[in-house]
Structures are given as C-alpha cells and as structure tokens.
Amino acid sequence: MKKAVTLVDVAKKAGVSVMTASRAMSGEGYASEETKAKVHAAAQELGYAPNALARMMKGGRTNVIGVVVNDLSSVVVNSFVTALSEEVRKYEMDLFIYNSLGDLGDGKGRRLSQMLHGLWDGLVFVLPRMSDDYLKTLEQSDSPIVLINYCRQETSLPVVRGDNVNGARDGVAHLIELGHRRIGFVRGTAYTGQSAERERGYRAALEAAGIDVDETLIAQGDFNEPSGVVAGRALLELAEPPTAIFAANDAMALGCMSAIREKGLRIPQDISIIGFDDMPAAAVSQPGLTTMRHPVAAMAQAAVQELMRRIQNQPGRRQRIEFPSEFVVRDSAGPGPGAPATKRGKARKQA
Known part of the structure; x- marks a missing residue:
C-alpha cells in the first residue's frame, strides 16, 4: 500500500519548516506569497491533500464552505450552486454540497446538524425550506451562516435575496399596459416566502391600476412544471378565463404554456403569459418567455x-442584501383584447 503523503513530506520538498508549510497551506498566520507558491x-x-477533519480537531479552519440545498434537480438551485462554487474558489476554499431532499427540521435537519457540525468554516443555505424551530436553532448558533432567497419571515441571520415584490409588480404592470x-x-x-412576495407584487400592480383582484383567477402550483399544467387547465376552464x-x-x-396549447x-395572440427566474428554457421556449431575472452571480458573490x-x-455589512430584478421582455406577452395596435411593438421587444 502506498504511504500517504504528509505535511512533513511537503515541507521537505518545499525546503521550509513544517510550521511554515502549515501556515502556507492553512492560510493561518504569516507566510510570504513566494513561500505559499513553493x-x-x-x-x-x-x-x-490536507485533512480537514484533523484541522477541525485542532481548532483550525477547514477551508470548506458548506452549501445546503433542498433539491439539486432545480435549475435555479443549480445556478446558485455553480455561482457559489466559482466564488468560493477565489478564496482558495472548497465547497461541500448537502442535498436535504426535503424540509429542514423534519429529522433530516437534525442529522444534517450532527453531520456537518465543525466540518465547515461557514454555511450557505440556498432557497431553504426550514421549520421555524430549525431557523431558531441556526439563529442561536455561533457558526457563520448566510441564507440566499429566504423571505418567509424576518430573521437575525444575514439574507441575500432578489426583489420579488417589485419584479412581480413590473411584470403584471407590463401586462396591464398591454391592455389585459x-x-x-x-x-x-x-x-x-418567494411566492407570497410575488403575489404581493401581482396584487399591488392590479390595485395601482384600479383593477379588483378576482380570487378565482389565482391557482395553486408547487413551483414544478406539472403543477403549472394543472393550474393552467383550471384557469382556462373558468367561465370567464384570463x-x-x-x-x-x-x-x-x-x-x-402546455395547457394553453392543449x-x-x-401564445400570445389568444392569451399572454409571463414567468419569473429566467431559467435557460425560458429563452428557447416557443415563443420565448417574458420573465424576471435575478442577478445570480452578483448574489452568490455577495453571499460568499x-x-x-x-x-x-469582521463586522457584517448588513442583515439583508437585496438585488433588484431585471425585466426580460420576449414574445409570450402580447396585446390584450381591444388594445391599440401601438402596444404590439413593445410586446415584441426582445431581451
């Protein structure tokens, strides 16, 4: 069996003391850039390969950032994980990804705490689904923690998030301007909490235009495409559909869109549609989907x-860092019934 390489071997190869090699590898204490390079x-x-567990047991940093997600199949979650990975590398640190496959705090959350305790220098939670008790546990922890796109309730933890309310309001206002x-x-x-905030924006845009909210026009989904099919069918079956x-x-x-074609x-001649998030499929759908985009790379950078x-x-910058949404106009939203022809140019404006 091949003998494992130790820090002593590295120090000897680099021509430095073991203590100096340790400082250069861990980033703790002073070592010149030339020495670090050697x-x-x-x-x-x-x-x-430095042993993170050994460093942790000695009370040192592990140079590992933990990223906790609920669903790695989510395109949005994956985009954040990719951006976080790129940002963490700038600090010469590694990323540990844990997919909880459910709500944190249902038993899996407790196992997560036990498994990760002390093995990371800090944790980022991306679009976390967590119970109130689990959130409270995190708030009471002395571990560095940042949440991305958590909006369900106020928290003492730092949160990096996109502006859902104004983004949604802009999107619905666009439809109203088109005559809908x-x-x-x-x-x-x-x-x-993102859905509730986007609903707030929807209601605010209608209210600003003097349009009463018709509760029958609100359908329930679960953020997955099949639920959109079911919700779309329900809305189209109304006596007076949207x-x-x-x-x-x-x-x-x-x-x-699938339900509409069924x-x-x-689209958009008979019915218009807009979404939120600007996932890759939005740009290549037929027609292209008008949507709102959050600056994922900038948000990941701010979180790290x-x-x-x-x-x-060091002192934190602030508890909540919010980024504005960018409105991406494609071809899925067109003039409403009786809208003047001048609305059509704006409806076809490309992102």
Whole structure:
C-alpha cells in the first residue's frame, strides 16, 4: 500500500519548516506569497491533500464552505450552486454540497446538524425550506451562516435575496399596459416566502391600476412544471378565463404554456403569459418567455463575501442584501383584447 503523503513530506520538498508549510497551506498566520507558491507547488506535485477533519480537531479552519440545498434537480438551485462554487474558489476554499431532499427540521435537519457540525468554516443555505424551530436553532448558533432567497419571515441571520415584490409588480404592470384586465396568477409553495412576495407584487400592480383582484383567477402550483399544467387547465376552464397569466416561476409558466396549447389556443395572440427566474428554457421556449431575472452571480458573490467577513470575525455589512430584478421582455406577452395596435411593438421587444 502506498504511504500517504504528509505535511512533513511537503515541507521537505518545499525546503521550509513544517510550521511554515502549515501556515502556507492553512492560510493561518504569516507566510510570504513566494513561500505559499513553493509549498502549494510541492503539495500538488506530491499529491498532498490536507485533512480537514484533523484541522477541525485542532481548532483550525477547514477551508470548506458548506452549501445546503433542498433539491439539486432545480435549475435555479443549480445556478446558485455553480455561482457559489466559482466564488468560493477565489478564496482558495472548497465547497461541500448537502442535498436535504426535503424540509429542514423534519429529522433530516437534525442529522444534517450532527453531520456537518465543525466540518465547515461557514454555511450557505440556498432557497431553504426550514421549520421555524430549525431557523431558531441556526439563529442561536455561533457558526457563520448566510441564507440566499429566504423571505418567509424576518430573521437575525444575514439574507441575500432578489426583489420579488417589485419584479412581480413590473411584470403584471407590463401586462396591464398591454391592455389585459383579467390576469391570472399561479402560486408556488410557501416554503421560502418567494411566492407570497410575488403575489404581493401581482396584487399591488392590479390595485395601482384600479383593477379588483378576482380570487378565482389565482391557482395553486408547487413551483414544478406539472403543477403549472394543472393550474393552467383550471384557469382556462373558468367561465370567464384570463387573457393573461403570471406564474410565480418559469417552470410553472412553461406548464401553463402546455395547457394553453392543449386548449388549441395561441401564445400570445389568444392569451399572454409571463414567468419569473429566467431559467435557460425560458429563452428557447416557443415563443420565448417574458420573465424576471435575478442577478445570480452578483448574489452568490455577495453571499460568499458576507460569509467570509463573519468567518474572519469582521463586522457584517448588513442583515439583508437585496438585488433588484431585471425585466426580460420576449414574445409570450402580447396585446390584450381591444388594445391599440401601438402596444404590439413593445410586446415584441426582445431581451
């Protein structure tokens, strides 16, 4: 069996003391850039892999960031994980991904705490589904923690999030400007609070235009495409169906588009639709889906920077960092019934 490479071997190869090699590898204490380069080159040549568990037991940093998600099949979650990975690499740290496959705090959350305790320098939760008790446990922890796109309730933890309310309001206002008055809304689940905020924006846009909210035009989905199909069918079966639909995310909007085609209707000539998130499929759907986009890369950068401040015992910037949504206009939203022809140019404006 091949003998494992140790820090002693790395130090000898680099021509430095073991203490200096340790400082260069861990980032704790001073080591010149030249020394760091020599030590890292020696480690790479020898195939040395620092033992994070050993460093943790000695009370040192592990140079590992944990990222907790609920569903790795989610395109939005994956986009955040990719952006976080790129940002963490800038700090010469590694990423540990844990897919909880459900709500945190249902037993899996307790196992998560036991498994990850002490093995990471900080944690990022992406679109977390967590119980109130689990959130409280995190708030009471002295571990560095940042939440991404958590809006369900106020928390003392730092949160990096996109502006859901104004983004949704802009989208629905766009439909109103195009002449639509009966606008349906497809809700998502209540896990992170994003759906509720997007519904607030929907209601605010209608109220600002003097349009009463018709509760029969609000259908329930679960942020997945099949639920959008079901919700779309329900809205289209109404005695007076909507002329436009706003779905709380792109996946449900694409599901609604399938339901619309099933009905033999055209988009946007017969009914308009917009989504939220600007997932890749939105740009290649037929027609292209009008939607709202959050700046994922900038949000990931802010989350890692905020986490690093706390890992390094520096003052945090602020508890809530919010980014505006960008409105992406494609071809799925067209003029409403009786709208003047001048609305058509705006409806066809490309992102």
